[in-house]
Structures are given as structure tokens and as C-alpha cells.
Amino acid sequence: MKIYRLNSPISEEEIKKLLVGDIVFISGKAFTCRSKLQRAVFDEGIVLPKDLLQYEILIHTGPIILETEENFDLISFMPTSSIRFEKWGARTVKEWGLKIIIGKTTMGEQTVKAMSESGCVHLSPRSVSPNLWVSSIKVEGVHLFSEMGSIEAPWKLFLNELGPFVVDIDSYGNKLFENLDEQVHSRLDSAYKALGISEDFKYTRLN
Amino acid sequence: MLKQKVIYDAVLSAIIKGSTHISDDVIQALTAARDAEINESSILGLEDTIKSLVISREKALPACTDTGWPLFYFKIGNNASIEGGILALEETTRKAVISATEQGYLRRTMKHPLSGYDPGNNIGVNIPWFTYKFVPGTHLQVTYVAKGGGSEVFGGTRSRMVAFADGTMGIKKFIIDSYVAATYAGAICPPSILGVGIGGTANIAADLAKEAACLRLIGTHHPEKEFRQLEEDLFDAINSLGIGIMAAGGNTSVLSVNIEYSYTHIAGIAVAISSNCFISRRGTYLITEGSKMEYMKDPDWFGGR
Numbered sequence: 001m002k003i004y005r006l007n008s009p010i011s012e013e014e015i016k017k018l019l020v021g022d023i024v025f026i027s028g029k030a031f032t033c034r035s036k037l038q039r040a041v042f043d044e045g046i047v048l049p050k051d052l053l054q055y056e057i058l059i060h061t062g063p064i065i066l067e068t069e070e071n072f073d074l075i076s077f078m079p080t081s082s083i084r085f086e087k088w089g090a091r092t093v094k095e096w097g098l099k100i101i102i103g104k105t106t107m108g109e110q111t112v113k114a115m116s117e118s119g120c121v122h123l124s125p126r127s128v129s130p131n132l133w134v135s136s137i138k139v140e141g142v143h144l145f146s147e148m149g150s151i152e153a154p155w156k157l158f159l160n161e162l163g164p165f166v167v168d169i170d171s172y173g174n175k176l177f178e179n180l181d182e183q184v185h186s187r188l189d190s191a192y193k194a195l196g197i198s199e200d201f202k203y204t205r206l207n
Numbered sequence: 208m209l210k211q212k213v214i215y216d217a218v219l220s221a222i223i224k225g226s227t228h229i230s231d232d233v234i235q236a237l238t239a240a241r242d243a244e245i246n247e248s249s250i251l252g253l254e255d256t257i258k259s260l261v262i263s264r265e266k267a268l269p270a271c272t273d274t275g276w277p278l279f280y281f282k283i284g285n286n287a288s289i290e291g292g293i294l295a296l297e298e299t300t301r302k303a304v305i306s307a308t309e310q311g312y313l314r315r316t317m318k319h320p321l322s323g324y325d326p327g328n329n330i331g332v333n334i335p336w337f338t339y340k341f342v343p344g345t346h347l348q349v350t351y352v353a354k355g356g357g358s359e360v361f362g363g364t365r366s367r368m369v370a371f372a373d374g375t376m377g378i379k380k381f382i383i384d385s386y387v388a389a390t391y392a393g394a395i396c397p398p399s400i401l402g403v404g405i406g407g408t409a410n411i412a413a414d415l416a417k418e419a420a421c422l423r424l425i426g427t428h429h430p431e432k433e434f435r436q437l438e439e440d441l442f443d444a445i446n447s448l449g450i451g452i453m454a455a456g457g458n459t460s461v462l463s464v465n466i467e468y469s470y471t472h473i474a475g476i477a478v479a480i481s482s483n484c485f486i487s488r489r490g491t492y493l494i495t496e497g498s499k500m501e502y503m504k505d506p507d508w509f510g511g512r
Contacts, residue, residue, distance in 0.1 A: 206370060
């Protein structure tokens with residue numbers, strides 16, 4: 001396990017160095033995304049605002065941001081589960097030119113494949129610590145606010161050593177959580193035994 | 208007479224407390240988990256989480272950005288006199304939710320399920336959701352629960368009908384298998400507080416599971432011996448799996464297994480699980496005659512079962 005501090009723009013070499021289990025702190029421009037934005041762009045023909053195409057860090061999150069007269073006040077930030085955005089995951093990686101996706105959990109097969117092909121990694125939080133993260137984030141602006149609302153609009157952020165996040169999908173298609181899940185499953189048989197669940201147990205079919 | 212003005216203050220306080228002030232039993236369980244942990248990632252994950260929770264308490268900031276489905280559990284004294292009645296209580300509660308949302312204690316999370324319309328204040332058809340329990344006395348107690356999206360959406364809430372032929376073995380297998388599947392990649396924010404409902408119709412089991420997960424303190428046990436044994440056996444078995452915090456690996460995989468039950472039909476046994484985030488969020492206030500309100504550490508939802 002290595003610890004990296006990355007600044008966007010990030011080179012292909014830097015992405016290639018990252019391996020599952022490594023820890024990353026990240027600086028630079030990023031934007032936020034949830035299903036509504038993906039559906040608008042990929043299903044409803046809304047054009048992604050051009051300046052976002054220059055961003056290479058996407059964060060799956062729905063922050064709490066209060067609008068004041070002068071600016072936007074970031075109250076709380078926590079990455080949300082990426083797995084639910086799988087439907088358009090591969091297209092976001094390729095068409096939006098992403099190098100890093102930050103989100104809770106992980107992504108599915110199609111996105112992992114696209115990430116390997118174009119050199120992108122997925123980072124996942126190890127804790128639930130929004131208050132440790134907000135001071136590393138500056139809100140720079142927002143697009144499509146009236147259409148998307150404050151949770152789902154693409155917020156433009158500037159990150160200052162935001163982290164730590166763990167690399168759970170690297171650019172070689174390795175998946176940290178698949179490895180960890182295999183370890184959990186390898187212990188299931190002895191847990192069944194401790195619970196008195198017999199090896200040949202099968203549910204009676206009720207329908 | 209319990210005045211709506213005091214009820215409003217108590218409900219708003221319950222929301223703010225629930226969202227920002229994680230209960231002592233939860234903090235203690237997370238601290239004990241950190242002290243017992245050997246996995247480096249889980250130690251750091253627990254430490255960062257505890258640090259953030261302390262800041263939330265001090266600065267009244269949401270403990271998690273996802274402030275969840277707003278659920279309210281009222282214990283109403285059989286002889287309580289509520290100004291305007293129960294409908295006024297519900298209207299007052301909606302007003303408190305709107306205010307808490309405007310102030311940033313709650314995120315604007317609730318949407319129309321088909322159109323995606325966002326009212327911007329967490330108020331809509333059947334939201335917030337109200338559950339009532341009637342108890343002796345003249346008091347009114349409100350508990351606000353934030354039921355997080357992660358813990359609810361990604362497999363943490365499931366149910367199954369188990370045949371009597373499969374009995375306890377089938378019940379245990381369903382619980383442990385469901386929990387393991389739901390914790391994949393940290394989806395439900397493990398180590399969860401795992402609520403289990405056994406018996407009744409499917410929705411009775413699901414309600415009992417949710418209430419067991421969200422309203423019972425960590426470390427409490429069902430008073431009946433065979434259910435306590437089941438809680439302890441499942442707790443030990445799940446904690447032998449090495450799931451850890453956010454599924455990063457580690458020796459705490461579940462913080463508590465809380466089981467509640469109902470008598471069931473001879474045809475079969477409904478079993479439901481409801482996982483609550485490891486930063487379980489609940490806030491309880493008691494309103495007494497003379498319109499005094501008091502913070503309660505324990506919702507004591509199952510005191511009379």
C-alpha cells in the first residue's frame with residue numbers, strides 16, 4: 001500500500017502507478033454527478049456544459065449546499081454509492097474523459113472495462129467523515145441548477161488534498177472489493193457451522 | 208394540554224439531535240470497535256468517523272450528508288391531551304421538517320418516485336412517515352429517525368418467507384446470507400446495526416426489523432431467552448466473517464443484532480432484516496404535562512414489547 005498525493009491534470013503515468021489498496025489524496029478541479037445528470041445527458045439529449053469536459057475528476061455525491069446571497073455554503077459532503085450509476089458508467093468515462101471517479105462502493109463490469117481501456121481509477125472512502133472533508137473543498141460554481149436542483153446539479157469544486165480514499169478499481173481492471181468479498185465468503189462455511197446450519201440445507205420452495 | 212408550540216420545539220430538537228448528535232451508545236460501540244481492531248484500514252476508517260462525529264456534535268452539523276428518509280415514531284400516552292389532536296401533531300411535524308431542511312440539518316432528499324419532482328423541503332405524499340405506539344400515561348414522546356439511503360437501498364432491507372419445515376436454520380441462513388450480500392463494497396455502510404423481524408405478515412416483520420435496527424440501543428437484548436441466544440449467535444457468526452468498516456476488512460462486521468418477533472401464521476414464518484448505518488441516527492424528546500420537553504437517550508420503543 002502506497003500513499004499518493006495527486007494534482008489534476010493527472011498524467012497517464014500517474015494513473016498507471018495506482019494499484020488497488022493504495023491511498024490517494026487529490027487536488028484540483030472536480031465536478032459532482034448523480035443519475036439525473038447522466039439521464040439528462042445520455043437519454044434526453046441535454047448537452048453537458050462544455051467546461052466540464054476539461055475536468056477529469058468526477059465525484060458521485062449529493063452534497064448539502066445552502067445558497068447565500070454571495071456564494072454557496074458547503075455544509076456536508078460524502079461520496080454516494082457509485083454502483084447505482086453503472087448504467088451510464090462506461091459512457092461517462094469515455095465521453096467525459098475521466099481519469100478518476102470518486103464514490104462509495106464500486107462500479108460494475110462495463111465501467112471497469114472502459115476504465116482499463118482509457119486509463120481511469122475508482123476511489124472509495126474508508127470512513128463516514130463529512131466534517132473532515134468539507135474544509136478540503138471549495139465550491140466554485142454550478143450548472144443546470146434550476147433544472148437539476150441542489151443535490152443533483154453538477155457542482156464545480158476545487159479540491160485541496162481531499163482524502164484519504166482507497167483505490168478500489170485500478171486501471172488494470174483489478175477490483176479491491178472482489179478480493180475482500182472472496183475472503184469473507186471463504187469464512188462463511190465455518191460461520192454456518194457455528195450457527196448449526198447443515199451443509200446440505202436447502203430452502204423448501206414456497207412458490 | 209400538550210401545546211403545539213412545545214411539540215414543534217420538541218420535534219425540531221429531535222430532528223437536529225438525530226441528524227447531528229450521534230447517541231452515546233453508538234459512539235461507545237464505534238470506540239470499542241476501534242480499540243479491538245487490528246486491520247489498519249478499519250482502524251483509520253473508524254478513527255476518522257469518530258473524529259467527524261465529534262465535530263458534528265460540537266458544531267451541530269449533519270453526521271452524514273445523506274440525511275435519509277424522515278421517519279417519526281410517536282409514543283402517545285393513552286390519556287395525553289394534545290392541542291388540536293393527532294392531525295395537528297402531524298402538521299406540526301411537517302413544519303419542523305421544512306424548517307430543519309431550510310436550516311441545512313436535513314438535505315433536500317425526498318423526491319416523487321416517478322417524475323423525480325423535488326419539493327425541496329422533504330415533504331410529500333406519505334413523507335414524513337408516522338408510526339404510533341400507545342402507552343399508559345399522559346405524555347408524548349417523539350423519536351426522529353434518519354434512515355439512510357445506503358442502508359436501505361443496497362440490500363440491507365430484505366424479507367423472505369421461511370417454511371416451518373426449515374425453521375430456525377432457514378431463518379439464520381437468510382439473515383447471514385442477506386447481510387453478507389448487502390455489505391459488498393461497503394454498500395450499506397457496515398458494521399451495521401442489524402435489525403431482524405420474525406413472524407407476522409411480511410410488512411409486520413419488516414416494521415419490527417426496522418424498529419429493532421433504529422430504536423433499540425446497541426448492547427440491549429431481547430428479554431426472551433431463545434431470542435437473546437439467536438441475537439448472540441448471529442452477532443458472533445457475522446463478526447467472524449472479517450467484513451470490517453465499509454467492507455475494508457476487519458474484525459467488527461456488525462455492531463449489534465437486534466431481533467423482535469410476532470406470532471405468525473401456521474403456514475410460514477416471515478423473516479425480515481433492516482440494516483441501519485453504523486452512524487445510527489435517532490433523536491428522542493419527551494413532552495410532559497406542564498409542557499416541558501426533555502432529551503431522552505433511549506426511545507424505549509420496545510419497553511412493553
